[in-house]
Amino acid sequence: MPITPLMPVYPRCGVRPVRGEGVYLYGERGEQYLDFAAGIAVNALGHGHPHLVKAIADQAATLMHVSNLYGSPQGEALAQRIIDVSFADTVFFTNSGVEAIECAIKTARRYHYANGNPQRTKLITFKNAFHGRSLGAISATDQAKMRDGFEPLLPGFDYVRFNDLEGALAAIDDETAGFLVETVQGEGGMTAGTPEFITGLRKACDEQGLLLILDEIQCGYGRTGKMWAYEHYGIEPDIMTVAKGIGAGFPLGACLATEEAAKGMVIGTHGSTYGGNPLAMAAGQAVLDVMLEPDFLPNVERMGERLRQAFEQLIPNHDHLFEEIRGRGLMLGIKMKEPAVSRDFVAHLRDNHGLLTVAAGENVFRMLPPLVIDESHIAECVERLSEGARTFAGPSDD
């Protein structure tokens, strides 16, 4: 068999979407899916949101790209708006999440270099973490499936169990630059950091001059019912990565930092041809226009609660399949009981019940719907899910 035109790195399923509308996707044959995957937590405004579509179309006709050789009124405006609603003093725009991670790692190293501590290069990261697929990002996770065959990887990462504060503190040494951690682990199994863990990391950073880097690429931008997941913990990071919801389908990411943490990122230390171009900035502005409407985040919180309650009622009826609910807001997962396998269940829901969800680690399946869902979508999801649970025959059924 010759290699496929698309490099065969993805186990693509039979769904071949050609159109989207709100919370629904339509395949080549016109079949409809309720999209509780949302491009893996990306399409925060659903598909074809008129305000986002118009902003992109208008900007494309006005000015799409100029490079970072020139002044950027569009970038300055979006950066300021993000700064106004976050801990940050400065923003570097990227085209993806993993580029934001690269920028965060570089910013942390340069911080200690600028402070006269160039030996502080190591980041303590966490088991089951997912930070993307660059060499830097796969070096920052212990997951063998992402690392195997790509060695030698970037040195300078220590891996500790997620939510193990004692282990994290014990891993600090003279070469430690800080912690890189998802506030809520997504791909790894939808586990929220415990308050003791997240606040404990913050405290250690304050006491020892280290940097707290939060990866909110999946859990930020309204996903948990607050603009940023760190707001649930009453702390602020020094550096944070965001992507996914920031462009709601337009490829955009950002690395946010305090003035202090970004002190080493001076002219010439970093760059990107496309990052922050006018088209991306217009998309980012349109997303914020919608997300900062007064009822947007409260609605995410309400819908998240409703969905969780519905799952809580569902679990006892299928307790041979489902173990527990994980996550926060509209970033929810259900852990399945062996021998049921979450990947098989995701395939079953998709192929037999028209419901799109995403598998995650630790035998969890994720629900990451557009943040604009209403009660009717929840009712439909729960109906399809309980039907799916009733008809699921087990591991071989997909």
Ligand SMILES: Cc1ncc(COP(=O)(O)O)c(C=O)c1O
């Ligand atoms: C927490 C987290 N970090 C980083 C990434 C990488 O982002 P991207 O795929 O846009 O490079 C992802 C993507 O799923 C993610 O969930």
